[in-house]
Amino acid sequence: xxxxxxxxxxxxxxxxxxHPEASVGVPLGPHYARCFGxxxxxxxxxxxxxxxxxxxxxxxxxxxxxxxxxxxxLAHGGVLATAIDEALGMVVWLLRKPYVTGRLETDYLRPxxxxxxxLITTRCTGVVGRKAYLEAEARLDAPDGPVAVRGAAVxxxxxxxxxxxxxxxxxxxVPGREVNP
Ligand SMILES: CCCCCCCC(=O)SCCNC(=O)CCNC(=O)[C@H](O)C(C)(C)COP(=O)(O)OP(=O)(O)OC[C@H]1O[C@@H](n2cnc3c(N)ncnc32)[C@H](O)[C@@H]1OP(=O)(O)O
Numbered sequence: 001x002x003x004x005x006x007x008x009x010x011x012x013x014x015x016x017x018x019h020p021e022a023s024v025g026v027p028l029g030p031h032y033a034r035c036f037g038x039x040x041x042x043x044x045x046x047x048x049x050x051x052x053x054x055x056x057x058x059x060x061x062x063x064x065x066x067x068x069x070x071x072x073x074l075a076h077g078g079v080l081a082t083a084i085d086e087a088l089g090m091v092v093w094l095l096r097k098p099y100v101t102g103r104l105e106t107d108y109l110r111p112x113x114x115x116x117x118x119l120i121t122t123r124c125t126g127v128v129g130r131k132a133y134l135e136a137e138a139r140l141d142a143p144d145g146p147v148a149v150r151g152a153a154v155x156x157x158x159x160x161x162x163x164x165x166x167x168x169x170x171x172x173x174v175p176g177r178e179v180n181p
Pocket of ligand 1: 086129158
């Protein structure tokens with residue numbers, strides 16, 4: 001399978017260095033309580049939970065429920081892409097700068113039944129200017145389970161004002177709704 005060159009760091013890009021203050025070995029917690037991906041207050045969200053691994057990678061878990069179906073008994077592909085996007089977002093959080101998804105690629109290798117716990121590993125493979133290059137792999141039910149979804153992405157660094165400017169009162173930086181408080 002060919003991988004898009006858009007999500008691969010240019011040749012010669014040095015391995016990224018973890019931020020000196022990156023969390024390591026601890027639960028990351030939600031970046032926003034009502035986030036569809038990780039927010040505990042979202043009624044139908046994914047409630048994805050994650051632990052930082054080494055400052056440049058994250059281990060995340062998401063259990064597929066009834067509300068996440070596409071075909072009967074199977075996870076919706078868009079929901080799986082959301083889980084990948086969220087777990088990638090947690091890696092760039094470790095870089096201690098605000099990023100948003102610019103490009104997200106997903107390869108679906110196996111169906112994911114309701115009740116499955118997806119174990120998602122994401123990592124940063126390079127940072128060039130404002131762009132962070134990222135990879136993801138989601139396995140079924142165990143760290144060495146079959147790979148169900150692979151992801152790759154470019155996230156783009158944005159000013160902190162991005163969220164207030166575009167989100168405004170509908171979920172932006174209003175009291176109680178801060179991003180990464
Ligand atoms: C707080 C954390 C929340 C985490 C939640 C999970 C992550 C998410 O789902 S974020 C929500 C979804 N994403 C968005 O809403 C982003 C919407 N898009 C935008 O805001 C803009 O298009 C944005 C910021 C990505 C880029 O715009 P802009 O700031 O003008 O940058 P721009 O100058 O065009 O591009 C900067 C660099 O990024 C690259 N780039 C921009 N878009 C892409 C893309 N889609 N694919 C690849 N590269 C891209 C450009 O080529 C450029 O590279 P270079 O520096 O080499 O020239």
